[in-house]
Amino acid sequence: ELYWGASGTTEVITNATKADSSSYVPKVGDAYRITNIGKTQITNTVLDIIAEVTSVEGVGGISTPGGKSYPPRLRFYNGAGGGYNAISIQYVGISKIGLKFRIVQSGTEKPITVTNAAYFSDIDYNQGIIENYSNQLRIYRKETMNGNYLVVDSRNNAVYDMNSTYPADANGKTSPNSMLTPDYGTYIGAGTFSEFEVDYDNQ
Numbered sequence: 543e544l545y546w547g548a549s550g551t552t553e554v555i556t557n558a559t560k561a562d563s564s565s566y567v568p569k570v571g572d573a574y575r576i577t578n579i580g581k582t583q584i585t586n587t588v589l590d591i592i593a594e595v596t597s598v599e600g601v602g603g604i605s606t607p608g609g610k611s612y613p614p615r616l617r618f619y620n621g622a623g624g625g626y627n628a629i630s631i632q633y634v635g636i637s638k639i640g641l642k643f644r645i646v647q648s649g650t651e652k653p654i655t656v657t658n659a660a661y662f663s664d665i666d667y668n669q670g671i672i673e674n675y676s677n678q679l680r681i682y683r684k685e686t687m688n689g690n691y692l693v694v695d696s697r698n699n700a701v702y703d704m705n706s707t708y709p710a711d712a713n714g715k716t717s718p719n720s721m722l723t724p725d726y727g728t729y730i731g732a733g734t735f736s737e738f739e740v741d742y743d744n745q
Contacts, residue, residue, distance in 0.1 A: 561615035588648040600637025652737040665727035670702035676731025690728040
């Protein structure tokens, strides 16, 4: 089982440059150790993830919908703080970033093979994910696929959100930022691996 407990921390392995108190300027080759992300069920081996930046594109090319621009930065944080059992990744000020994740025994570089499922979420309009985590199974909502809220590119299995209009939520909002977005811009992936790669794309 993989999780990120309250005791999990992000430790810099390389000489990454701080962008602010909790994030870093993303550079290819930078690596981070995220501790205590889970344990194996049979041997109770405690696990870390080592995340390495493999690519960065479009620096300075992205701003918020309100027009405010941010310097490029990358942050890992514990999604469990918001009621989720998750590792959350936030990047701003860049259009694309690639990350390679290695599952290792805690405090070491020893690779550990795991079988696990993950809930990929918060894929908004014109955003996409290319990942090889889901090497056994993917599960999509029927409504999501029928409405083109998520579209799968058969060439590389990339998943994109291509529908800018959503059904109205309880507040009457129909944008990709409505309260319904988490239900549509999501899927479940399962796989067996000791490492996997994820590329995030803001088109």
